[in-house]
Amino acid sequence: MFGDKPKCMKCGKEIEGEEEVYIKMKWPKRKGMTEIKAYLQNEAAFLCLQCFEQEA
Numbered sequence: 129m130f131g132d133k134p135k136c137m138k139c140g141k142e143i144e145g146e147e148e149v150y151i152k153m154k155w156p157k158r159k160g161m162t163e164i165k166a167y168l169q170n171e172a173a174f175l176c177l178q179c180f181e182q183e184a
């Protein structure tokens with residue numbers, strides 16, 4: 129899905145394919161966003177399931 133493998137913002141673990149992942153992101157202002165992948169790479173922070181459960 130992504131060109132570069134996303135990493136967990138907390139533990140730095142690479143997110144594996146089809147791994148469940150939590151994304152923290154700013155909702156874009158402009159509508160009709162088509163470049164969702166580019167947007168996520170620039171604006172989103174990923175959290176792996178383990179770290180998410182630790183924070184909860």
Ligand SMILES: [Zn+2]
Pocket residue numbers: 136137138139140141175176177178179180
């Ligand atoms: Zn993690």
